[in-house]
Amino acid sequence: MPPEQPRVSPRKRATITDVARTAGVAASTVSRSFSNPDRVNVHTRDHVLGVAAELGYTPNPMARALESGRTNTFALLVPDITNPYFAGVINGAEQAATAAGRTLVLGNTRESAATEEQLVRRLGPAVDGFVLAASRLPDDELRRVAEFNAVTLVNRATRGVSCVVADYASGTRQIVDHLASLGHRSLLVLGGPPESWSGARRWAGLQDAAELHNMQVRRFGPYSPTLGSGPAAADAAVAAGATAVVCHNDMLAIGVLRRLRERGIAVPEQMSVAGFDDMFGASICTPALTTLAERTEDAGAHAIEILGRLAYERVAEPGSRVLPTQLVVRESTGHAV
Amino acid sequence: MPPEQPRVSPRKRATITDVARTAGVAASTVSRSFSNPDRVNVHTRDHVLGVAAELGYTPNPMARALESGRTNTFALLVPDITNPYFAGVINGAEQAATAAGRTLVLGNTRESAATEEQLVRRLGPAVDGFVLAASRLPDDELRRVAEFNAVTLVNRATRGVSCVVADYASGTRQIVDHLASLGHRSLLVLGGPPESWSGARRWAGLQDAAELHNMQVRRFGPYSPTLGSGPAAADAAVAAGATAVVCHNDMLAIGVLRRLRERGIAVPEQMSVAGFDDMFGASICTPALTTLAERTEDAGAHAIEILGRLAYERVAEPGSRVLPTQLVVRESTGHAV
DNA sequence: TTGAAAGCGCTAACAT
DNA sequence: ATGTTAGCGCTTTCAA
Numbered sequence: 001m002p003p004e005q006p007r008v009s010p011r012k013r014a015t016i017t018d019v020a021r022t023a024g025v026a027a028s029t030v031s032r033s034f035s036n037p038d039r040v041n042v043h044t045r046d047h048v049l050g051v052a053a054e055l056g057y058t059p060n061p062m063a064r065a066l067e068s069g070r071t072n073t074f075a076l077l078v079p080d081i082t083n084p085y086f087a088g089v090i091n092g093a094e095q096a097a098t099a100a101g102r103t104l105v106l107g108n109t110r111e112s113a114a115t116e117e118q119l120v121r122r123l124g125p126a127v128d129g130f131v132l133a134a135s136r137l138p139d140d141e142l143r144r145v146a147e148f149n150a151v152t153l154v155n156r157a158t159r160g161v162s163c164v165v166a167d168y169a170s171g172t173r174q175i176v177d178h179l180a181s182l183g184h185r186s187l188l189v190l191g192g193p194p195e196s197w198s199g200a201r202r203w204a205g206l207q208d209a210a211e212l213h214n215m216q217v218r219r220f221g222p223y224s225p226t227l228g229s230g231p232a233a234a235d236a237a238v239a240a241g242a243t244a245v246v247c248h249n250d251m252l253a254i255g256v257l258r259r260l261r262e263r264g265i266a267v268p269e270q271m272s273v274a275g276f277d278d279m280f281g282a283s284i285c286t287p288a289l290t291t292l293a294e295r296t297e298d299a300g301a302h303a304i305e306i307l308g309r310l311a312y313e314r315v316a317e318p319g320s321r322v323l324p325t326q327l328v329v330r331e332s333t334g335h336a337v
Numbered sequence: 338m339p340p341e342q343p344r345v346s347p348r349k350r351a352t353i354t355d356v357a358r359t360a361g362v363a364a365s366t367v368s369r370s371f372s373n374p375d376r377v378n379v380h381t382r383d384h385v386l387g388v389a390a391e392l393g394y395t396p397n398p399m400a401r402a403l404e405s406g407r408t409n410t411f412a413l414l415v416p417d418i419t420n421p422y423f424a425g426v427i428n429g430a431e432q433a434a435t436a437a438g439r440t441l442v443l444g445n446t447r448e449s450a451a452t453e454e455q456l457v458r459r460l461g462p463a464v465d466g467f468v469l470a471a472s473r474l475p476d477d478e479l480r481r482v483a484e485f486n487a488v489t490l491v492n493r494a495t496r497g498v499s500c501v502v503a504d505y506a507s508g509t510r511q512i513v514d515h516l517a518s519l520g521h522r523s524l525l526v527l528g529g530p531p532e533s534w535s536g537a538r539r540w541a542g543l544q545d546a547a548e549l550h551n552m553q554v555r556r557f558g559p560y561s562p563t564l565g566s567g568p569a570a571a572d573a574a575v576a577a578g579a580t581a582v583v584c585h586n587d588m589l590a591i592g593v594l595r596r597l598r599e600r601g602i603a604v605p606e607q608m609s610v611a612g613f614d615d616m617f618g619a620s621i622c623t624p625a626l627t628t629l630a631e632r633t634e635d636a637g638a639h640a641i642e643i644l645g646r647l648a649y650e651r652v653a654e655p656g657s658r659v660l661p662t663q664l665v666v667r668e669s670t671g672h673a674v
Numbered sequence: 675t676t677g678a679a680a681g682c683g684c685t686a687a688c689a690t
Numbered sequence: 691a692t693g694t695t696a697g698c699g700c701t702t703t704c705a706a
Binding site for chain 2: 011013058059060061062063065066071081082084087088090091094103104105106107108121122123124125126147148254258280281284285286
């Protein structure tokens with residue numbers, strides 16, 4: 001495909017002064033026509049807006065921000081942008097931000113605290129607030145960030161910072177109730193990354209719930225929350241003679257399922273498998289995965305909403321919100337052997 | 338006095354002047370220490386950087402951009418941020434941008450040309466370039482955007498604009514060769530959105546390839562490229578007595594698979610099903626899906642790379658790049674009935 | 675090598 | 691109702 005017209009430099013964008021000159025008014029009048037339309041003569045305004053449209057003028061958000069200190073932009077940082085789990089959060093946040101007339105920028109921290117911190121530093125002055133999903137940052141760092149920017153955490157909590165978290169206490173209880181009622185007397189947890197806050201909550205909840213049923217619980221791992229860790233985790237579970245395993249998340253659970261099939265171990269007949277997240281994929285794998293669903297879209301939306309109050313209404317109260325979870329029973333769990 | 342109003346005002350960020358004052362130098366020296374370190378005395382620079390670190394100073398990207406006209410930021414716009422297909426593109430782009438020291442912001446166009454245009458307008462002045470993945474914008478609009486911003490398209494092509502596209506000619510040929518060799522004499526294509534450029538390329542390629550084999554081809558649809566359209570598409574295929582169907586993408590294909598199972602139609606014994614994208618999920622569904630894999634990560638990375646040349650090196654030639662595709666044969670295709 | 679000064683595009687006093 | 695002026699934080703001449 002041959003180049004149409006070798007463009008050397010991008011066309012220069014029209015500025016407020018261009019519009020002002022062309023329309024024969026002062027720059028401030030143009031400014032007002034856009035940001036304070038009531039305070040300018042209807043006739044003048046129409047003329048100005050007409051000229052602006054003609055010139056393809058768009059207010060430069062950067063110049064605007066420089067003056068006001070507000071960018072009308074939020075950043076959402078997630079540990080793994082390719083993980084379908086976060087797709088829900090992203091989607092919910094994106095939708096809420098758009099509805100509120102705000103721009104959302106997305107950052108991928110690659111499960112690394114260092115990358116996350118770097119992104120926060122870099123984006124900090126350019127955004128009005130952060131949604132940090134499953135943040136890997138230590139508590140004190142989180143509070144430091146919250147001094148300069150509005151911050152809302154998703155599935156992470158620390159004193160003095162707003163957050164939206166899933167109700168893991170109830171969720172883990174649901175999982176264990178389910179397994180207990182199927183006759184399982186012991187539980188093997190295949191754990192995720194040690195820094196994972198949600199991982200810790202899940203483990204704590206499972207322990208508490210198991211105790212209520214006098215079930216024995218153990219935890220293996222840590223395993224990385226990926227398909228690739230499935231074989232190691234599955235093999236360990238088999239070696240331990242587990243009848244029921246609960247995996248850190250669905251990604252790991254699906255990896256486990258796949259490995260068990262390779263090894264000819266029937267699920268759920270010989271072993272029950274459950275996960276967390278109900279991500280896309282949990283319903284289409286075989287056997288379909290029993291898993292704890294979170295309202296990820298709601299989490300993203302609520303986080304943006306809280307952030308808006310924090311950033312623009314100067315609300316001090318760090319809102320925290322607990323979202324319900326629900327167990328989706330599918331085919332991967334069944335009666336104990 | 339009203340009761341103490343809980344009010345959190347974010348701590349003010351240190352500016353270049355703060356650093357200058359504290360360090361006892363001029364603002365310009367601080368500026369140089371950051372952006373032109375060679376042109377300042379080593380000793381002075383160390384001192385300045387020390388003070389800056391102490392004050393937690395970070396150059397304000399917005400003020401910087403205002404002056405230079407460069408934001409060092411690219412925007413990546415995708416039609417559906419929750420579609421695992423784009424996760425690869427996002428990941429590749431994100432990685433390449435980070436490696437090049439650039440910030441990437443992500444936008445979701447929700448499959449809507451209007452939303453896409455709005456995002457382009459809004460983000461335009463704030464970024465140095467756009468990667469538009471599977472853009473829904475009409476050709477002339479695309480060229481207009483390219484006048485003001487560097488633009489690289491992914492899986493879309495139009496005269497005068499850089500792009501990275503998958504080799505659908507070869508890819509569709511691979512699909513049809515595969516089906517023909519299994520004895521299929523006709524092909525039913527379950528099409529996607531009419532505005533989809535890749536959909537059109539796929540359909541064109543399938544037609545050409547089918548002709549080479551003297552196979553009969555028909556196309557049904559359009560169907561939305563989602564799980565939810567699976568039942569409608571599957572039922573139509575069954576009613577038409579198809580032995581082999583090729584779906585617009587994996588999402589649709591998995592929906593079709595699920596519906597066929599519901600209806601007790603064996604895949605691939607009674608009907609073969611193939612998709613496009615090899616997204617996450619294609620390998621874990623049952624039966625595992627035969628699909629055309631694209632190098633989505635590479636696509637994202639290449640797009641960013643081209644964009645960098647366009648935006649910062651003032652390269653005139655709109656580079657275009659064709660990436661290979663490869664057929665991944667799994668369990669959903671088999672011998673014709 | 676460093677400092678002073680002039681903007682970048684825009685908004686918000688303050689004048690008129 | 692509109693124009694004038696003074697910055698926002700930073701970079702970049704231009705002098706010193």
